Structures are given as C-alpha cells and as structure tokens.
Amino acid sequence: xxxREQVLHVARLARLELSEAEVERMATELSGILDHIERxxxxxxDHVEPTSHVVxxxxxxxxxEPESSLSRERALAGAPDAADAGFRVPSPGAS
Amino acid sequence: MSDLVxxxxxxxxxxxxxxxxxxxxxxxxxxxxxxxxxxxxxxxxSDSGADDLAExxxxxxxxxxxxxxxxxxxxxxxxxxxxxxxxxxxxATAVERLAAAGAPMLGKTNMDEFAMGSSNENSAYxxxxxxxxxxxxxxxxxxxxxxxxxxxxxxxxxxxDTGGSIRQPAALCGLVGLKPTYGSVSRYGMIAFASSLxxxxxxxxxxxxxxxxxxxxxxGGHDRRDSTSVDFPEPIELPSAERLDGVRFGVxxxxxxxxxxxxxxxxxxxxxxxxxxxxxGSVEEIxxxxxxxxxxxxYVLAPAxxxxxxxxxDGVRFGMRAGDGDLLSLYERTRSExxxxxxxRRIMLGTYALSSGYYEAYYGRAQRVRTKIAExxxxxxxxxxxxxxxxxxxxxxxxxxxxxxxxxxxMSDYCTVPMSLAGVPAISIPAGLSDGxxxxxxxxxxxxxxxxxxxxxxxxxxxxGFDTSPPRRGAQAVAT
Numbered sequence: 026x027x028x029r030e031q032v033l034h035v036a037r038l039a040r041l042e043l044s045e046a047e048v049e050r051m052a053t054e055l056s057g058i059l060d061h062i063e064r065x066x067x068x069x070x071d072h073v074e075p076t077s078h079v080v081x082x083x084x085x086x087x088x089x090e091p092e093s094s095l096s097r098e099r100a101l102a103g104a105p106d107a108a109d110a111g112f113r114v115p116s117p118g119a120s
Numbered sequence: 121m122s123d124l125v126x127x128x129x130x131x132x133x134x135x136x137x138x139x140x141x142x143x144x145x146x147x148x149x150x151x152x153x154x155x156x157x158x159x160x161x162x163x164x165x166s167d168s169g170a171d172d173l174a175e176x177x178x179x180x181x182x183x184x185x186x187x188x189x190x191x192x193x194x195x196x197x198x199x200x201x202x203x204x205x206x207x208x209x210x211x212a213t214a215v216e217r218l219a220a221a222g223a224p225m226l227g228k229t230n231m232d233e234f235a236m237g238s239s240n241e242n243s244a245y246x247x248x249x250x251x252x253x254x255x256x257x258x259x260x261x262x263x264x265x266x267x268x269x270x271x272x273x274x275x276x277x278x279x280x281d282t283g284g285s286i287r288q289p290a291a292l293c294g295l296v297g298l299k300p301t302y303g304s305v306s307r308y309g310m311i312a313f314a315s316s317l318x319x320x321x322x323x324x325x326x327x328x329x330x331x332x333x334x335x336x337x338x339x340g341g342h343d344r345r346d347s348t349s350v351d352f353p354e355p356i357e358l359p360s361a362e363r364l365d366g367v368r369f370g371v372x373x374x375x376x377x378x379x380x381x382x383x384x385x386x387x388x389x390x391x392x393x394x395x396x397x398x399x400x401g402s403v404e405e406i407x408x409x410x411x412x413x414x415x416x417x418x419y420v421l422a423p424a425x426x427x428x429x430x431x432x433x434d435g436v437r438f439g440m441r442a443g444d445g446d447l448l449s450l451y452e453r454t455r456s457e458x459x460x461x462x463x464x465r466r467i468m469l470g471t472y473a474l475s476s477g478y479y480e481a482y483y484g485r486a487q488r489v490r491t492k493i494a495e496x497x498x499x500x501x502x503x504x505x506x507x508x509x510x511x512x513x514x515x516x517x518x519x520x521x522x523x524x525x526x527x528x529x530x531m532s533d534y535c536t537v538p539m540s541l542a543g544v545p546a547i548s549i550p551a552g553l554s555d556g557x558x559x560x561x562x563x564x565x566x567x568x569x570x571x572x573x574x575x576x577x578x579x580x581x582x583x584x585g586f587d588t589s590p591p592r593r594g595a596q597a598v599a600t
Contacts, residue, residue, distance in 0.1 A: 027472070039427060039471040040434070041464055042452035051468055054526055058469060061527060062416045065485050068492070075487030076494060078316050078348070079543030079567075080303040085347040099209045105441035112436050117447040 026056040124149050125272035125592055129329040132275055133179035143173040143180025147224065150182050154227050154273045159258075160248045161268040162227045163187050164195055169224030176222025177336065184274035186265050187228040188235055189215050189320075190309040194225075198311045199243035200233045202458025203439045212309025213343050214278060214320045221336035226274050230264030233463050234430065235285055235313045237261050238532035241523055242462040249519070250293060251591030252557055256516040259289030259532070265323050266293040272592030276324045276333060280310060282317045283418050284511075284536025287548040290323050291511035291560020294550045294588055296577070297323045298330045299536075301567045302543035303350040306343035314425035315348075317418075317540050325588045327549065327578045331358050334570060357571050359578030364401030367576060369393075370504035371403060374411050375535050380513040384554030389510045392551045392561045395583050396508075401576075406504060408496040413489050414538040419530060420473050420486035421541075426463075427470030433458060465526060494542040501566045506576055509535045511548040511560030539564045549577050550586040558586075 032051050036043050043051060101107040106114070124132060124146065135141045147169040154165045162184070173180030185191065188198050190208035197203040215225060232242040240248040240263025248263040250256040251271035258267040262279025266289035269277050279286045281299035290297025298321045305320040312318060322333035334356050341351035375381075376389060393403050435441035435454030443453030459467070473482035500507055513534050522529045539546040539562075546564035553559065561580070565573040 031472070032468070035468055035472045035475060038475060039467050040431075040448075040451040040455055041459075041467065042449075042456040043464075047461075047464070051465065054465060055469060055472065057527055058419060058530075059472075062419055062482065065413050065416045065420075065489050066481070068410075068413065068485075068489065070485055070488040070492070073488040073491050075484060076490040077487060079494065079541075080348065080350060082303075082348065082350070087344055095209055100437075102209065103206055103438035105435060105439070114436055114447050115445065115450060 026059055027052055125153065126589060127275070128325045129181045129275040130332060132181050136174050136179040136181070142171070143169060144171045146180060147182050147226070150226055150274060154268070157271065157273050159251060159267050159271055159273070160230055160246050161264040161271065161273055163197065163199070163230050163245055163264070165227035166225050173222045173224065178218070178222035178332065180222055180224065181275050182226035183218055183223040184227060184229050184265055184268045184277035185215055185225050186231050186262050186277070186279045188231060188280055188311045189278070190311065191215055191225060191228070194228065196228065196311070197245070198234045199231045199245055200458065200460070200463070201244045201440060202433045202454070206439050208309070210309060213306035213345065214310065214337055217340055218278070218333065218336055221339070229262070229268055229277060232261035232263065233460050234311065234426070235261040235280055235282055236426070236462050236466055238284070238288055238529050239517070239522065240264065241519065242460060244460055247519055250516045252294060253516060256518055256557070257292070259292035259512070259516065261285040262289050262323060266290055266295055266297070269293070269295055269323055269325060270588065270591045276322060276329050278320055278333065279323050280318055280320050281540065282314050282422060283540045284533040286321045286323055287536050287546060287560065287562060288512045288532055291548045292516040292558060294558030294586065294591070295323055295325060296327055296330045296547065296549050297321070298334060298547045299539065299545060300334060300338070300570060301545045303348055304352050304568070305337045306346040306349040308343055308345040312429040314422040315429060316425060317422060327359050327574055327581050330547070331356055331574050353568050354571065359574040361575035361579040362582060364396055364399040364576060364579050367401040367506065368504040369396055369401055369403045370406035370500050370507045372408050372411065372507060372509050373405050374408055375509040378513070378534065380531055380534055381510055382514045382554070384515065385510050385513060385559050388551040388554060388559045389561065392580065392584070393508070395580060399579055399583055404504065406500045406507065408493070408500060408538065410489060410492040410496050411538045414493055414541055415530060415534055417486040417489035417493070418533065418537040418541060419469070420482045421490065423466040423470030424473050424483050425470070427467045427474065430463070430467055490541045493538055497538075497542045497544055506563050506565045506573060509562045511535060511562040515554050515557035515559060535562060543567060545570050545573055547573055547577050549581050550588070551584060552586060
C-alpha cells in the first residue's frame with residue numbers, strides 16, 4: 026500500500042533521514058497501520074461536521090498590553106550554537 | 121521510617137499536621153528510596169523540598185512528576201535524546217500549582233519518548249519495570265510515574281494522558297489514574313504531543329489522593345498561558361460515597377465484549393459490575409456504536425498533531441544538534457539521531473495523513489469520526505449517569521513482548537481512546553488481581569462530572585478493598 030518511494034517522499038517532508046533498513050521497515054509497518062485505519066472509510070460521514078477541538082471556545086483573547094517576556098539571554102541559553110545574540114546555523118547553501 | 125511508605129498521601133499529610141513527621145523527614149525518606157531504586161522509574165531526583173510546608177493544603181507530601189513537564193532549570197527530556205541537557209527557562213502550570221499547594225517535586229519520572237507508547241519501552245533512557253512483576257512493563261506512557269507510586273518510591277505522581285497514558289499504567293500497576301475533562305488542567309509547560317487530546321492528571325494509591333491532587337490542579341481555573349484551559353465549574357470535593365443507590369451505570373457492549381479483552385480481565389470486570397449492584401447501583405447495557413473506530417481515528421489525529429508539534433525539534437534553538445553540512449542536513453540528521461523508532465513512525469504516519477492528496481481521506485474523516493464518538497457519549501449520558509469499561513484489554517505484558525508489532529501495542533489503548541476523543545473525564549481504579557497482576561476498571565462520565573465519577577469510584581474502591589502494598593515490599597527487596 027505504501028511503497029518505498031512514498032516513504033522517502035514523506036521522510037523528506039518530515040525532515041527525517043532514514044537508513045535503508047528503516048525505509049524497508051517503515052513501508053511494512055505504515056502499511057499495516059494504514060490497513061487498520063482505513064476501516065473508517067466504511068462509515069457514512071458525508072453530513073458529519075469535523076471536530077478539531079472538544080471544548081466550545083471562540084476567540085480567547087487578552088488585553089493587548091506590553092509585558093515583560095523571556096530575556097534574550099535566557100532564550101539563547103539552551104541553544105546548541107548561539108552567536109551575536111542569535112541562533113547560528115549553517116548557510117542553507119553550504120555543503 | 122519505612123512504615124511511612126505504606127501511607128496514602130492524605131494519610132502522610134495527616135501525620136505531618138499532627139506533628140509526627142516533618143515535611144523534611146518525609147521528603148528525605150522518599151528521596152532515599154527514589155535515589156536507590158532499580159526499576160528505572162526516576163530520571164532525576166530533587167535535592168530537597170521546601171521545609172516550611174507543614175501548614176500548606178498538601179502538607180509537604182512530595183510529588184513525582186512525569187518528565188514531560190518543564191521545570192525551570194531542572195533537566196526535562198520527555199525521555200528523548202533530542203532534549204538531552206535541556207534546561208527549561210520556565211515551569212509548567214501544573215507543577216507550579218501543586219508546589220504552591222504544598223507538594224514539592226520529588227523528581228522527574230521516566231516515560232515513553234514524547235508520551236508515545238503503552239509500555240514505557242520507548243524511552244531513550246531505558247525501560248521501567250513493573251513492581252508487581254519485574255519482567256513485565258508498567259504500561260505507558262506515564263510508566264515511571266505509575267511504577268514509582270506502586271513501589272512506594274513516591275507517595276503520588278502526575279502524568280499526562282493523550283489516549284490512555286495515565287489510566288493504562290495506573291491499571292497495570294494497581295493504582296488509581298484520572299484523566300480530567302479536556303481543558304480542566306492547564307497544558308502550559310507540558311511538552312506537546314497531540315494538543316487537542318493531551319491532559320494532565322494524577323496517579324495515586326486511592327481516590328482520595330486523586331481528588332486532592334485534582335482539586336489543586338484545577339484550582340485557579342483558566343490559565344492565560346493556555347488558551348484552551350477553562351474554569352472548572354465547581355470545587356473538587358473529597359469523595360465520601362459508600363453506596364451507589366440510584367446511580368445508573370452503562371456497560372459499553374462494544375468494549376466489554378470485544379475479543380481483545382482477556383478472560384481474566386473480563387472476569388474481574390463482571391465481578392465489579394456485581395459489586396455495583398450490591399451497592400445499590402443499576403447496570404444496563406448501552407451502545408457506543410462508533411467506539412470500534414476510535415483507535416483508527418486516534419491513530420490519525422494524534423500522529424497528525426504530533427508531526428506538527430514535533431517539527432520544533434530541529435537542532436536550532438535548544439536540545440541536541442547533529443550534522444555538519446548545510447541547514448537541511450542539520451535538520452534531518454538532528455531529528456534522525458534524536459528521535460527513536462516509535463516517534464519517527466508517528467511523525468511519518470502523521471505527515472502522510474496530512475500530506476497533499478490524503479488529507480481528506482485520513483485527517484478529515486478522522487475528525488468526523490471524532491464527532492460521531494462524542495455524539496455517542498452524549499446519547500449514552502442521556503440514559504445513564506456513568507459509563508464503565510475495562511481499562512486495559514490485558515494485564516501487564518512482558519518486556520519485549522509487543523515491541524516488534526506496533527498494531528498490537530496500539531491495541532492497549534482500545535478502551536481508553538474513545539474518552540480522549542470525546543474530551544470526557546475517566547478514572548481507572550484497581551478491580552483486583554488476575555494471576556497476581558492488577559486489573560483496572562474504568563469509569564467515565566460527562567464533561568466536568570469529576571466529583572460524581574470520584575464518588576462512584578470511592579464507593580467501589582471501599583467495596584473492593586484492593587491491597588496496593590505488595591509491590592512496595594517487592595521493590596524494597598530488589599533495592600537491598
């Protein structure tokens with residue numbers, strides 16, 4: 026049902042690098058799980074509204090007032106590579 | 121000091137108030153046990169609690185906290201390598217509220233990585249053993265929290281439940297586990313798995329302790345830092361019911377009769393129904409016709425939400441980083457080395473379900489199934505006060521028994537997922553032992569019916585008289 030090419034496509038979307046063995050296993054396992062899941066295809070759901078959230082809430086707002094937040098230092102404290110008051114990453118084009 | 125470990129948290133609090141033991145002594149007694157344990161239940165143990173807690177509502181009785189809750193400057197990993205070394209700059213509301221009520225954090229407990237699992241075997245920091253049988257799993261994902269309380273390494277604990285992660289480990293470890301109505305407890309600082317389902321709740325030795333923790337978890341109401349949190353409409357009372365006169369219980373035909381339910385579990389379920397009737401309650405069969413599709417809907421919705429929530433782990437702002445090439449390979453290498461198999465599987469599943477061309481067939485349909493399941497519950501609660509099912513289809517299984525078969529592992533959630541999808545509260549209490557292993561009985565009610573649910577659970581708990589102490593003696597033997 027879900028083949029190697031699809032696994033590689035989804036892995037790329039999910040930013041996961043899978044080993045050859047993981048690709049094989051993922052294809053088998055995801056197919057098995059999707060087999061089970063696809064039973065919901067049997068239900069007649071044409072006129073049913075989707076539920077994204079169980080508690081009826083609408084536009085939970087607060088007053089738009091400035092207040093203190095996490096300091097820059099604190100926000101950067103856990104970064105693997107902080108530099109010049111920011112998060113340093115390799116250039117998207119580097120290799 | 122060792123007899124202290126036999127007390128429930130409420131009883132320990134009474135001893136503190138009577139001046140028989142100080143909060144410091146209580147903390148030290150548990151700290152010593154938590155530090156020397158060999159079940160794999162704790163990931164970190166705190167140095168000390170605060171010493172002026174005797175006059176607080178929770179009297180300084182220490183609390184084990186699932187490692188999914190951020191605590192300022194305390195290592196918080198969600199049992200994942202990708203968060204190794206992470207020190208949160210803030211504290212989860214749940215932990216903050218319980219600490220303010222007088223329950224200092226004893227330590228952080230082991231769990232399935234990012235709360236994905238039913239056995240605690242998906243932790244990057246090793247499995248947890250069930251104190252009732254050391255070759256068996258404690259359940260998951262809050263496996264460390266449950267094992268710690270059962271083994272007397274902690275008086276009580278909090279966990280999180282997305283599809284059964286509080287109730288199933290509580291059942292497998294012979295404890296009380298309560299998943300509150302969605303929205304009752306703030307999710308601020310609780311590492312997100314599936315945001316529309318995740319809910320924090322207590323794992324305790326009895327229903328009184330569960331009510332005490334819940335009372336302070338919901339106290340304070342809406343948290344402005346979690347826009348989905350709501351005011352609980354009434355205070356949580358300590359349960360006192362001894363009878364069930366006039367209470368109507370519905371037995372879910374589709375769940376109680378499913379062939380996935382082990383005979384030993386079914387036998388204790390039927391025995392508990394008989395007790396309900398002895399206590400004056402009535403039992404009738406009801407139907408939740410869409411619950412059999414609950415698991416399918418859940419395993420679309422939860423992975424879909426997880427795939428979005430876990431995109432934040434990219435090696436840039438916190439946690440581990442791997443890869444030394446370009447930015448894309450940094451993302452991919454970090455995530456591939458940081459996540460374990462189950463988390464990758466769910467990210468893949470969720471990404472697939474949300475991807476172009478499949479969205480409506482999977483995610484859209486699953487959201488509609490969710491509506492049908494919520495409607496099923498509403499119709500049921502027009503006829504009965506509470507609905508009951510077994511908590512877990514099986515007793516604790518052996519370590520390794522289900523790790524090669526994801527679908528078999530997912531079946532652990534068969535009876536607990538429907539309530540999560542509907543957002544209604546549910547509690548698991550011990551019903552007895554099957555071949556020496558605990559079996560859970562699940563009670564669920566309409567949204568915000570926690571007081572009624574706890575009262576029914578309390579009456580049954582008294583009638584059943586389950587002895588939670590054997591694993592504490594066992595764990596001591598292991599530790600020495």
